[in-house]
Amino acid sequence: MIRWGRQKQRNWQRRSKLEQVEVSTRWMLLLVPWVYFLSGMPQFFVEVTPERLPLTLSYLVLVLGLVQCVLGVRGLRRGVDHYLGAGEAPRRLLAAGVTTFAVTTAVVAVLIARGWAGDAAGAAMALFAGIASLTGVYGLMVPPRRGVAVTVGGCVLVSCVFAVAGMAWPALLGTLLVLGFGGLIGLFSPRCSVWYIDVMRELDRAKETQSRLAVAEERLRFSRDLHDVMGRNLSVIALKSELATQLARRGAESVVEQLEEVQQLARQSQTEVRAVVRGYREAGLETELAGARSVLRAAGVDCRIESAELGMAREAQSALGWVVREGATNVLRHAEASRCAIRLTAGAAGTAVLVMENDGLRPELPRAGSGLTGLRERLAALDGTLTAERDETAQVYRLRAEVPMSRGDRTEPGRGPGPGESVDVGPEEPDAVDVVVGAAGPAGGESRE
Structure with a gap:
């Protein structure tokens, strides 16, 4: 066990800072549905009437909440990949989460109608336990304005269902505030976190591009330096070589002089090239x-x-x-x-x-x-x-x-090589x-x- 833990620690330390931030952010997002679940479900159970049928329905709400969390975790994992452009949108998981949330709302409405839900806060917290699993996945798939509109509309719809079930208006207002607050936080928290990951990836790509551009710019500069140094000398060498060829065909004695000048220019060019390379590599x-x-x-x-x-x-x-x-x-x-x-x-x-x-x-x-x-x-x-x-x-x-x-x-x-x-x-x-x-x-x- 200790060896396994040390191996995990070494693997973590070998990751880059970007990879560490991304992995930790993903794990924090996957924990959000369970935090909501553990925050809301115990308070719901405290308020339920301690009888057989109410307790049976409350256990059903518990099971539905667990299913909601599992769907939310899987949906968030795929939703993050979709937001980053590495996967498809988890539409089936979202549809399953909406269905589960609707069934949970219906069961809680039955408890309210029968008077078994106790205080109004218990009913609100039962839905609060699963709302982040739903809005978090939805927020990664749609624009922010649409996500806010649908979340607020869903909270109003749930409040209307509870009103039909017989909940009084002060409790309805509290339910609307609790669900709206939890839903909006669940909507924006994953989206903001994944946006940070996307920005860091973009910065990392920009850094790599900047390095490649710096290398390309330096290569161009080196090419220009070589052209400036060698262009004139090679032209003169070519002309004098042609002249020496013509003189050799005519049998002129000055051909030796021309060839010596060509040799001198070649050595001079070699010296200048070495000086450029020396200054470049210094x-x-x-x-x-x-x-x-x-x-x-x-x-x-x-x-x-x-x-x-x-x-x-x-x-x-x-x-x-x-x-x-x-x-x-x-x-x-x-x-x-x-x-x-x-x-x-x-x-x-x-x-x-x-x-x-x-x-x-x-x-x-x-x-x-x-x-x-x-x-x-x-x-x-x-x-x-x-x-x-x-x-x-x-x-x-x-x-x-x-x-x-x-x-x-x-x-x-700091002095480099001198001219020549x-x-x-x-x-x-x-x-x-x-x-x-x-x-x-x-x-x-x-x-x-």
């Missing part, structure tokens, strides 16, 4: 810190950054920028964090230490990713280290990166068009190990 530390704070706060995570002014080499800044990006991505994808702290300090022996901590731990997933493995390889090339640990006591996840500050040329914090600087891009780098850098948000699809 993960500036200050830029990544600002982007992580913006994205995490937009996701509802309280992000605090403590950054010391360190004169680090460009390679060290780039490596720590990738750590910030991957860490922010993991916080968003693999945790239900409410706070995240990022600290950049000077370590021993001339090193820079970056620590990221977040709460909202989920149970460890069996699938391992390659994100942290790639970061370890990137830092190892600079004689740096990366550690990741789960602190179950403090309920935090801690990512710690340490890299030497003095390797390579020192630059100011180049770097050899190895096969281990990801495709440039699949990376979104800067404040647009974290990129990559790596999972936390």
Whole structure:
């Protein structure tokens, strides 16, 4: 039993916040009919005359109320799916609920006519116990105005039936108020709750669309940069190649000069392309810190950054920028964090230490990713280290990166590559068009190990 409970808890923690809210809202809606039933039926039984026939009829009302609740629960489950566009309207369940409510009204009217219902409040509470099961399902199928009109009309009709059965007008007024109040609450509560679920789903879809648009926009920008860099050079290379061909056919000595210029332009183009890719893939530390704070706060995570002014080499800044990006991505994808702290300090022996901590731990997933493995390889090339640990006591996840500050040329914090600087891009780098850098948000699809 304990193992079963722990498994259920782990399954719950693995759900996203949207899934947790949706599941809890659905369960609350399914409990509403039973809350109404337990609120109204005991008071009805207290008022019934303690004789054989009245008690038999009251037990019939009890059974009808239970049937009403079962129909209401099934109808609400299907009604929620219908409102969210994932199923058909539960018309048969609604018809069965209306029939059950009508039979209950007839039995209570007989008790009133015979004088066995006792106080007027008992008769009203007998119908109050089942009205939410009926109006809740109906409210998910029709517009609000129509739902209100039909609910009020039904309460008036029930009051008229009780009046024919002999109920006095003060009791009729109380019955109308009780049924109207319970019916309207039962009508709007499920509809408002499901509307919240629909809005959250729409926001989640909008967030995904925004991410895809950001990637598409960055790809277009990268394409424009490549066109600007390569367009002129390729045109000149094509023209000079044609000229060299013509000169070679004529046996002119200047063909060698033209081919050398073509070679020079090709090397220049290669250098410029590498510079564009270098600037595109460069993960500036200050830029990544600002982007992580913006994205995490937009996701509802309280992000605090403590950054010391360190004169680090460009390679060290780039490596720590990738750590910030991957860490922010993991916080968003693999945790239900409410706070995240990022600290950049000077370590021993001339090193820079970056620590990221977040709460909202989920149970460890069996699938391992390659994100942290790639970061370890990137830092190892600079004689740096990366550690990741789960602190179950403090309920935090801690990512710690340490890299030497003095390797390579020192630059100011946040400085990218200068004009004309180049770097050899190895096969281990990801495709440039699949990376979104800067404040647009974290990129990559790596999972936390």
